[in-house]
Amino acid sequence: VRRTGSRDRKTTPVYRKQADPPELWEGKIDRLAWGGAGVAHHADGRILLLKAPLALFPGETVRAEVRWKVRHGEGEVTAWLKSSPDRSQPGCPVAGRCGGCELQGAGDEAEVLKRAMVADLLHRQFPEFEAWTWHPAPPEALRHRIQLHWNGKELGFHARSSHRVIPIHRCPVAAPLLSEAIPRLQDAIEGGVLPRASQRWELVTGSPANRVWAVDERDRAWTLEPDGWSRDEGPVRHRHEEISLKHRPGGFFQVCAPWAMEAFGKVLLGWDLRGETLYDLYGGVGLFSALLGSRFARRVLVESEERAVDFARTNLAEAGLSVEAIAEPVETWLPEALGQAGDMILLDPPRTGLDPVVRERLLGAQADQMVLVGCDGAAFCRDVKALAPAWKLLELSVLDLFPLTHHAEFVARLGR
Numbered sequence: 001v002r003r004t005g006s007r008d009r010k011t012t013p014v015y016r017k018q019a020d021p022p023e024l025w026e027g028k029i030d031r032l033a034w035g036g037a038g039v040a041h042h043a044d045g046r047i048l049l050l051k052a053p054l055a056l057f058p059g060e061t062v063r064a065e066v067r068w069k070v071r072h073g074e075g076e077v078t079a080w081l082k083s084s085p086d087r088s089q090p091g092c093p094v095a096g097r098c099g100g101c102e103l104q105g106a107g108d109e110a111e112v113l114k115r116a117m118v119a120d121l122l123h124r125q126f127p128e129f130e131a132w133t134w135h136p137a138p139p140e141a142l143r144h145r146i147q148l149h150w151n152g153k154e155l156g157f158h159a160r161s162s163h164r165v166i167p168i169h170r171c172p173v174a175a176p177l178l179s180e181a182i183p184r185l186q187d188a189i190e191g192g193v194l195p196r197a198s199q200r201w202e203l204v205t206g207s208p209a210n211r212v213w214a215v216d217e218r219d220r221a222w223t224l225e226p227d228g229w230s231r232d233e234g235p236v237r238h239r240h241e242e243i244s245l246k247h248r249p250g251g252f253f254q255v256c257a258p259w260a261m262e263a264f265g266k267v268l269l270g271w272d273l274r275g276e277t278l279y280d281l282y283g284g285v286g287l288f289s290a291l292l293g294s295r296f297a298r299r300v301l302v303e304s305e306e307r308a309v310d311f312a313r314t315n316l317a318e319a320g321l322s323v324e325a326i327a328e329p330v331e332t333w334l335p336e337a338l339g340q341a342g343d344m345i346l347l348d349p350p351r352t353g354l355d356p357v358v359r360e361r362l363l364g365a366q367a368d369q370m371v372l373v374g375c376d377g378a379a380f381c382r383d384v385k386a387l388a389p390a391w392k393l394l395e396l397s398v399l400d401l402f403p404l405t406h407h408a409e410f411v412a413r414l415g416r
């Protein structure tokens, strides 16, 4: 126990228990759990969840630093003692240090590993439901939006589970135009052309990727011209087949935008969804309303960010679609007994999933179709289960919208 400081040093010292040093452990990874952890078993049967700076393959033997909790251990892999023959040379110079892509080192097998994690999660959460479909990312699925950090000296990504900046000069998983803009952004910040005070920067491009914006933490945007950065509030435009959507630089849009539009379109149109009113909740700038187009007679879009709602109105008007667009949090807007037979409620909440009030209200909704989208598998499964008293899981697609990470997009069709 070490004295670590006090509010009033004379009278109330504060003591904190010093953490025990981690235990060194060596053994085999049995399988991958949702979230990317390798699951292993200690000799006494206790489970170990192991994180690693690069992809882990089931069957590999590793050395790890482990801390024991009440019933299980958690650790960090520090060395590979026997590597999988499927392991490949990472295609990125900062793989293993940067926190961006934890499946680096798995090459083409990354998709296989992620699918196994998804299978593990779904089997545990919905053992009766086996008919889910998996949509792997094509090689051209690159990020159209990246978040960088400036520490006063260097520009880069955060290291895994840390705020330490790993300097980045290019990013092989970003659209080439974004990657090439990274050193231009660093030069402009260093030279004082762009604000040095901003610690967080977003680089974003449209689809096709023909113009780059840099957005600072105060939401001010600059676009990159041949002679440097100039103030420009956008909009960023994404085109996919008949659809054209605009958003403000710094506003939400899918990270791998062209692939996301293609994949969501494939799934939603494949389910042949149609009806009277579409309630597009957490609707952003109108992606799902636009994809479903005239398959629904009417649209109501609810989104908390006012500027996104303005874009949704113009995006859908330009697509020839009328919409009642409401700038309000879903949890305060959602009425009792929403909709009626023939209507569909589509929900695409942020990472944390549905608010408890929203889950409760949806149990009494009168619409008879629902689509739930979730980018965090655990929150998504929790929400599907919470809706089960009123809503039955009918179809489930999992889209690899975030290649080389353990993240995936879950899309469920539910019926009353």
Ligand SMILES: C[S@@+](CC[C@H](N)C(=O)[O-])C[C@H]1O[C@@H](n2cnc3c(N)ncnc32)[C@H](O)[C@@H]1O
Residues within 6 Å of the ligand: 252, 253, 254, 281, 282, 283, 284, 285, 286, 287, 288, 302, 303, 304, 305, 308, 328, 329, 330, 331, 348, 349, 350, 351
């Ligand atoms: C995962 S994004 C989905 C956006 C849109 N469906 C798309 O795919 O482009 C979640 C959206 O919900 C919005 N949002 C966050 N919390 C909200 C809330 N409580 N009520 C309504 N919208 C919310 C965010 O601004 C964001 O646009």
